[in-house]
Amino acid sequence: MKLKAKVSHYLLTHLAIILFILSIIAIIVLCLVEAFTSFLDNTKQLSSELVILSVSIFESLLFAFVINEEIKKNRKITKQSLNLERKGITKVIKNGKIPSYELEHFFNDALEIKIMVVCGKTFLLNNEKAFISALKRGCKIKMLIANENSDFIKEITEQLNQVGYKENDKQNEQSEEITFVKDKLNELRKYGDIKYATFDTEYRVPFYLGYFNEDDDITIKGYFNMILPVASPRDYLMFGGEIKRSDKEDYIYNNARTNNHNMIVDLELHFDYLWGKYYRN
Numbered sequence: 001m002k003l004k005a006k007v008s009h010y011l012l013t014h015l016a017i018i019l020f021i022l023s024i025i026a027i028i029v030l031c032l033v034e035a036f037t038s039f040l041d042n043t044k045q046l047s048s049e050l051v052i053l054s055v056s057i058f059e060s061l062l063f064a065f066v067i068n069e070e071i072k073k074n075r076k077i078t079k080q081s082l083n084l085e086r087k088g089i090t091k092v093i094k095n096g097k098i099p100s101y102e103l104e105h106f107f108n109d110a111l112e113i114k115i116m117v118v119c120g121k122t123f124l125l126n127n128e129k130a131f132i133s134a135l136k137r138g139c140k141i142k143m144l145i146a147n148e149n150s151d152f153i154k155e156i157t158e159q160l161n162q163v164g165y166k167e168n169d170k171q172n173e174q175s176e177e178i179t180f181v182k183d184k185l186n187e188l189r190k191y192g193d194i195k196y197a198t199f200d201t202e203y204r205v206p207f208y209l210g211y212f213n214e215d216d217d218i219t220i221k222g223y224f225n226m227i228l229p230v231a232s233p234r235d236y237l238m239f240g241g242e243i244k245r246s247d248k249e250d251y252i253y254n255n256a257r258t259n260n261h262n263m264i265v266d267l268e269l270h271f272d273y274l275w276g277k278y279y280r281n
Contacts, residue, residue, distance in 0.1 A: 084239075088262035091223075091240035098208065098223045098238065103127070107134040110210035111218070114271050116144040117206045118156070121177045124184055135192025143185065144274055147198040148175035197279035207267045218245040222264040239263070 084092075093099065098106075106113055107130035117123065120143065124131070135141065146153050157174050178198075185196045207224035221242040227235075241264045248265055 088241040088243055088264045089239045090242065093223075093238040093240065096225055096227075096232075096234040096236045096238045098240075102221075102223070102240070103130070105212075106208070106210040106221075107131070107139070110134070110139055110212055112140040112142070112211040114142045114144075114209040114268070114275075115207075116204075116267075116271055116274070118146045118153075118203060119174060119177045119181055120145055121181050124181060128184075128188075131188055131194070132191050135188065135194055138192065141192075141194040142271075142275060143194075143196040144199055144271060144278070145178055145181060145196060146174075146203060147200045148178040148182075150198075150200045152200065152203060153178070195279065197275055199274050199278050201274070204270065205267075207271075209264070209268055209271065219243070220245060220248070220264055220268060222267055224263070224267060 084090075107127070113134065115123075131141065153174050160174075182196065182198075185194060188194050205224045205226060207222060209220060209222045212219045212221065219242055221240070223238055223240045225236050225238050241262075243262055243264050
């Protein structure tokens with residue numbers, strides 16, 4: 001869901017509510033005029049007109065209260081959406097997966113792709129043909145995966161065993177899957193420029209970055225999950241965003257003074273730091 005579209009929806013909702021309130025006010029005014037006219041024409045009908053007027057006023061106050069609460073609620077949601085955009089997040093995906101059309105965009109058009117995952121076996125196997133196609137057309141691909149012998153992987157394996165994951169009955173299966181991925185990545189080297197490095201440090205989030213040549217500038221597009229390592233990314237929300245490379249330096253400079261983080265840039269900086277630390281030619 002795009003946040004800008006969501007915010008526009010709330011603004012239109014507010015406009016509709018305001019028009020509704022104005023309609024209620026107009027009804028009250030008409031009731032007052034009718035009551036006053038009736039008083040002049042026939043004072044005997046005054047009491048009934050006052051009853052009708054009182055009921056109208058009560059209904060209007062009730063509607064106004066409900067509408068006010070709805071406006072507060074929508075205003076809060078709109079503010080939250082705008083706060084996400086300030087962090088560089090423009091999309092929220094409920095099923096935790098990159099949309100298929102965006103994944104095709106990555107493999108068909110990106111100049112470079114950076115991926116950081118614990119293992120990535122399922123992602124690699126599901127998109128092996130797309131990997132090959134991207135490599136053949138000259139796309140550079142870098143992957144950061146966990147070291148199969150690290151304490152981090154051992155802890156994940158122990159956690160999976162404790163929560164009873166059936167597919168994790170074999171001891172240290174995560175290590176075996178990472179070994180499989182490394183072998184597969186080595187096979188893919190014959191198609192183009194693909195590299196990988198393994199990290200030992202604490203894992204953060206799975207994420208995917210693509211670099212695209214757009215409007216004489218490089219656009220960095222990214223998707224990431226907020227996830228605990230023992231769970232599947234599909235069980236969590238996925239967030240997406242983008243930033244122009246020409247805006248990146250301004251962000252880094254301003255961030256030092258305002259502490260206003262852009263998540264896409266932060267992910268790129270995190271990847272590049274780990275890549276520089278762990279990649280070996």
